[in-house]
Amino acid sequence: MVITESRNPKSAELDTMSAVEIVRLMNEEDKGVAHAVELVLDDVARAVELVVKGISAGGRLIYAGAGTSGRLAVLDAAECMPTFGTPPEMVQVLMAGGQAALTRSQEGVEDDYDGGFAEARALGLTPNDVVVGLSASGSANYVRGVIDCARAAGAATVAVACNPKSVLGDIADVYIAPIVGPEVVMGSSRLKAGTAQKMILNMISTASMVKLGRVYKDLMIELKPSNKKLTGRMKRIVAVGAEVDIDEATRLLELADGNIRLAVVMGETGLGPEAAAQRLAAVGNDVRKAIETKC
Structure with missing residues (x-):
């Protein structure tokens, strides 16, 4: 029996425990998760390198999953646009059962190999795309269909599962x-x-976007002022990035028409909007290179 379907002896009498005993046990079990992830960080880094290479060449990051795995993938993809300013097509998700499965479990759809293959094929996968398939057991046929289609298209493939050996891991x-x-x-x-x-x-998403230049220092330089909280955060980001006070950060943002990258480069170099924009364009929109370039 695979580990994800096995029984945990510590919780064999779970129904007899008090509420505090249950949550303490769960908390104790969760402490081991970070260590388990720590042991596979080299593999995670390899996946990041594939994503950076692919997107840099014009490809996309495609997640695929079923059930909880698919919902987690949707959550991660949805956060990339507001956090890193990614275009909608850059990070996408194939979810077994589609949008309906986000809020109502549809367990049978994870077995649909042909559906996964067909949905992946409909995306027009290319060798520059990277497909990350997620399945706790590593056996979801829907995800296998997506990965097989990706391999046929020459795309890079990553599998994430919680068993040492699995069907997805093999391919x-x-x-x-x-x-x-x-x-x-x-x-x-x-x-x-x-x-x-x-x-x-x-x-995977954070490290990839950092290496793709969508973060300067630890700052979200692609943030958009979609609400009052984020407008204030943008000012603080410019203040930190350009090493100026909030008033000067506000002025720089106004001159830069809300472009954080441009405002930071202006603040650090003393250049006006047009010259700073030219500097950024010359170095591929890389804030650090624009600041450090001697012109």
Whole structure:
């Protein structure tokens, strides 16, 4: 029996425990998740390198998953646009069962190999795309269909599962397998396995976008002022990035028409909007290179 379907002896009498005993046990079990992820960081980094290479060449990051794994992928992809200013097509998700499966479980659709293959083919995958398939057990046929289609198209493939050996792991270019052990509720892989997958998704998307130049220092330089909170955050980002006070950051943002990259370069170099924009364009829109370039 695979680990994700095995029984956890620590929770064998779970129904007899008090509420505080249950949550303490769950908390204790969760402590091992970060360590399990730590053991596969080299594999996560390999996946990041594939994503950076692919997107730099005009490709896309495509997540594929079923059930909890798919919902976690949707969550990660949805956050890329507001956090990193990605265009909608750059990070996409194939979810078994489609949008309806986001809010109502449709367990049978994870077995649909042909559906996964067809949905992946409809995306027009290319060798520059990177497909990351997620399945707690590593056996979801829908995800296997997506990965097989990606391989046929010459795209790079990554599998994320919580068993040391799996069908998806056997066919992907990179296999990320944090072994979190049996769940507190037997087979409920939305728990530790889901937490591990979310941590790995955080790392893949964040590290990739940092290496793609969508972060300067630790600052979200693609942020847009979609609400009052973010407008204030933009000013603080410019203040930190350009090493100026809030009033000067506000002035720079106004001159830069809300473009954080441009405002930071203006503040650090003393250039006007047009000259700073030219400097950025000359170095591929890289803020650090624009600031450090001697012109």
